[in-house]
Amino acid sequence: MPRVQTPRYCCPDLIGIEHYERWVSRDLIEEIQQLARQLRGIRVCHINSTASGGGVAEMLGSLVPLCSTLGIQADWRLITGDEQFFRVTKTFHNALQSAGLDLREEALAGYLERNRVSAEQVHDEYDVYVVHDPQPLAIRHFASTDHSKWIWRCHIDSSKPNPPTWEFVRPFVEEYDAVVFTMESFQPADLNASCLRFVPPAIDPLSTKNLELDEDLYCRVLVELGISLRKPVLLQVSRFDPWKDPLGVIRAFHLVKQEIPALQLVLAGGMATDDPQGGEMLEALRTEAAGDRDIHVFTNLGNLEINALQRAAYAIIQKSIKEGFGLVVSEVFWKRKPVVAGNAGGIPLQFPDDYQGFLVESVEECAQRLSTLLKQPAQAQGFGAAGNAKVTADFLLPRLLRDELQLFADVL
Amino acid sequence: MPRVQTPRYCCPDLIGIEHYERWVSRDLIEEIQQLARQLRGIRVCHINSTASGGGVAEMLGSLVPLCSTLGIQADWRLITGDEQFFRVTKTFHNALQSAGLDLREEALAGYLERNRVSAEQVHDEYDVYVVHDPQPLAIRHFASTDHSKWIWRCHIDSSKPNPPTWEFVRPFVEEYDAVVFTMESFQPADLNASCLRFVPPAIDPLSTKNLELDEDLYCRVLVELGISLRKPVLLQVSRFDPWKDPLGVIRAFHLVKQEIPALQLVLAGGMATDDPQGGEMLEALRTEAAGDRDIHVFTNLGNLEINALQRAAYAIIQKSIKEGFGLVVSEVFWKRKPVVAGNAGGIPLQFPDDYQGFLVESVEECAQRLSTLLKQPAQAQGFGAAGNAKVTADFLLPRLLRDELQLFADVL
16 A cells, blocks of 8 residues: 655645635634644544546545644555456446446455455554545455544445445445445445445645636647637546546537537546546547547646636536536536536536526537527626536535544544 | 647737747847748648657647748648657667667668658648658658758757668758758768758747746645655656666766755656657666655656746756757756756757856766755856846747748748
8 A cells, every 4th residue: 555645744835724715714714723623633544546537536635735734644545456456446436336237256356355455554553544435445344453433435426336236345334433425315225334424525726727827828728739719619527438428528519510610629538547448438439539620639638737728618518427426517617617517426516506407418408508508608607607606605625624624523 | 641730720819929029139020020921821841750749849839830820831740650660760860869779671661661651641732841850751752742842850969870870861861952950060971961051949938838837836736746845856857768867867866865865856757659668768767766755757747747847946957968959958947947967969059158067977977066056046046047048049939930931931
């Protein structure tokens, strides 16, 4: 279980709860400071499976150093494995989201073995272990800790899991002192947890993914990527995964383009290091897009480039069929962009009340809503502003930090 | 030969010679505008082997759209090939820089075949073809053009080539209407060219690699990369190639660290798509760096991230043993950073007169000069300012554009 090189020094010039005061209430800041005083000196260890790529890694990248500035020793460790291990855990991940997948015995044995080996490096040195998602779930079972509390933080929708997979997973989950799902509707029906919480994720307005960028800068990024500044850009940022439906996005784009020809589509997908299936999908959608020079597909862009694309886009697509929370929706609402998105997972929760009509169920609906936004710029702008207000109220990092600290206080 | 998606629209808000007026003389701008009027309507096609990664691709990314805003139709095409082709051309590249390498007959046959196939797509539709470096060199030989002029632009030091390789290459070179080397000292002794020019490269202060960044932004980039803001950063940005001596950089760093323990080293190397040897080197230097958590190695960072690292660094290392021009030195002088560099290729030309003592020949010298810069911040700052003045005078994009347009005017 290697450590992640999170910045161990406190860095008050850049990171510190007071930098968020311009966006959130004084009450929330004080509540956080009060909890931090109460918890001062505790040691927390987060364990997940990837140091970069994907929402969990991003959130930990912000939360862990921020916790440190508040006097809580927060660390972050990775469970590692070979390609085989990550193939199994990806299947797990999918099966908990209800796919009809069968896991073979030897795959499960390999999964358990990897968790057992990682658990050997756990020496009861932290007060709280926070284990994220299924990959390192069984570490708690194998770890010999007497004094530590264990929290399992599940980021995916597990309300309708594949039954045999869930039966395999459930005993490991039930050994935890607390279990956190993103939303109430994400929990499996028959989970027997001693402490159950629901905590949605949040975005960090100070991260390179979200911080303000000059228009000169973000336009220049587009030019260098070969994207025209003269035709509106529609953008989907997400892994190249069937459940994000990038092929459906291309089909919807082609429908809108029949009506509004001067239009570009950008698909930008990070390839997370724990996702071996991204490559095949990427090939499929390059085939689907073949011949249309207004479609741009990018992999491996940095956070600053993603930030720039989001700021330069006219409207955002997030055509998910299945989602965890779909935090990218909050990222783009933060940048005041209108969004047409699949009615899945946590996405509706992030949509402002008056704009729920932009949640769609099909390629045709997606195309129709995009067309509306393109023809009615004032509505598009109002939608973006309402989205920004919603994120400001509910989905910024300080709220998430408060919820985490509250949970630590409750389990200890 | 696929096209590169360079922005075909003119983009006067961002790109246009007038945006450079704040840095260069009014006379130079007028000279460029005068040449552009004279050449208006000509069609120019650049051919190279990679659309991203490496100095040539970067320069074309700036020059090609800028030319278009001046009424010259500039295009950019790529020669493509399989891994075998690029292995051969990389060997070529090395052999022209004097390595004792033997190229086997069938490798040469494959090289010529790839050039012949690419030449089939050349239909005399441009007034000037500019062919960069050895990869697409032989296209001119196979292309049936009656009216076009052909320029070979060699970016590497070919003054002491491997004799059999040069004998193979020379007839292809001598078919060109003009040949351009970066510096006089880079030409082979026995080249018989009808028109020979020497044009050093230049940096684009408006590109994402060089444009001004807020301190908040570039510091945040460091934090997210896991780099401390509390210890000075020494930085080398270059491909992981033996001639950039990254292993020597690590050894020099360890020497300096004995004296000044609170220090970090960042090695950031883009992996160009036409360089199959980068992977092995990367592994070697990860071994050399093993165990030192103050050494950070990054691949595949975006231009904005590189820009941020350069701005955040205390001093720059460019410990090249062989170089073409080493334009990265101008990039960091532009950012007012002091540089300790190998006395190779075009590097000395970029150094301000009073600071030639920071050109080094060994690991020990490199360590000693870095130590001086770390102990004498005022000298380090003066050095950076002198570097900036030198770049402003000699190595900004408008000067390069003027030289290119002048050459077009002369050959047509």
